[in-house]
Amino acid sequence: xxxxxxxxxxxxxxxxxxxxxxxxxxxxxxxxxxxxxxxxxxxxxxxxxxxxxxxxxxxxxxxxxxxxxxxxxxxxxxxxxxxxxxxxxxxxxxxxxxxxxxxxxxxxxxxxxxxxxxxxxxxxxxxxxxxxxxxxxxxxxxxxxxxxxxxxxxxxxxxxxxxxxxxxxxxxxxxxxxxxxxxxxxxxxxxxxxxxxxxxxxxxxxxxxxxxxxxxxxx
Numbered sequence: 147x148x149x150x151x152x153x154x155x156x157x158x159x160x161x162x163x164x165x166x167x168x169x170x171x172x173x174x175x176x177x178x179x180x181x182x183x184x185x186x187x188x189x190x191x192x193x194x195x196x197x198x199x200x201x202x203x204x205x206x207x208x209x210x211x212x213x214x215x216x217x218x219x220x221x222x223x224x225x226x227x228x229x230x231x232x233x234x235x236x237x238x239x240x241x242x243x244x245x246x247x248x249x250x251x252x253x254x255x256x257x258x259x260x261x262x263x264x265x266x267x268x269x270x271x272x273x274x275x276x277x278x279x280x281x282x283x284x285x286x287x288x289x290x291x292x293x294x295x296x297x298x299x300x301x302x303x304x305x306x307x308x309x310x311x312x313x314x315x316x317x318x319x320x321x322x323x324x325x326x327x328x329x330x331x332x333x334x335x336x337x338x339x340x341x342x343x344x345x346x347x348x349x350x351x352x353x354x355x356x357x358x359x360x361x362x363x364x365x
Contacts (some may be wrong), residue, residue: 158294162338165243165260165290167268172236173337177242178210180274182229183220210235229253232274237261243269244296244336248319249327256280258300260290260347271303280305292338293339297346300334318351329354 168174171194176185189334191198199207206213212220212231220227227332229252237244240261248254256273267287271280284295291299301314311318316332323331335347 151264156293158292159298160293160341161290163290165241165338166179168337172339175208177337178236179208180233180255181212181227181231181258182247182255183224184212185228185230205218225251226253228274230255230257230274233257234272234277243338244285244300244334244342245335246300246319247314247335248330256303256358258282258296269299271299273305276307278303278306284302290338293341293345296339296342301349302345320350320353325354325357328357 147216148249168177172189175192176188179188184207187198190196201240203216206216216235217227217231225273229247230245233255236259238261240259242257243260244258246256246258252275254273254275257273258269260269262268263286263309265288267289269282269285269291271282271286273280282299282303283301284291287295301316303315308318316334319332320328330348332346332350336342
């Protein structure tokens with residue numbers, strides 16, 4: 147009898163029926179919020195009913211872009227509040243379908259977005275520390291992407307400012323991170339693809355274990 151696999155049986159062919167209709171009400175409320183820390187705090191308040199910020203901040207905390215004065219107030223407390231706040235606004239009809247967040251000092255965010263264009267859905271990937279778009283494939287598709295296609299889009303993304311060394315993006319982002327922290331350093335999330343976080347967590351675990359093994363490789 148074969149040993150059971152430690153990796154969950156992900157449905158790599160899964161495709162959401164739409165990027166524009168989210169079943170979860172909380173996901174629908176926070177999807178336009180650009181800031182990573184704001185998303186976390188707003189979600190906790192919505193799900194627990196506990197007030198995590200003053201009532202008068204309510205409208206600002208739910209807006210795509212945080213008012214500069216409130217952002218400066220929060221940055222005086224912790225500079226990680228900047229994470230995601232500098233992302234460009236969505237284009238008309240555009241929505242975020244996934245994001246990659248680094249657990250670094252400023253919680254750098256990479257946003258993967260989709261919009262309808264003619265008979266296709268067009269995709270782009272942006273980061274909050276450089277306004278230039280990333281090179282991704284596919285850049286358009288006749289319908290929603292499969293889980294496998296979105297995974298491959300993320301790991302193969304390249305940026306004009308980054309040298310291409312042939313390694314997957316999620317591995318490259320862990321450069322300089324100590325092995326105990328590496329697994330949790332790159333967080334991938336999506337309201338449209340429920341298994342995306344787990345899929346990338348398993349990639350991270352395999353990468354860390356490969357690094358730990360004698361002769362382990364970054365590739």
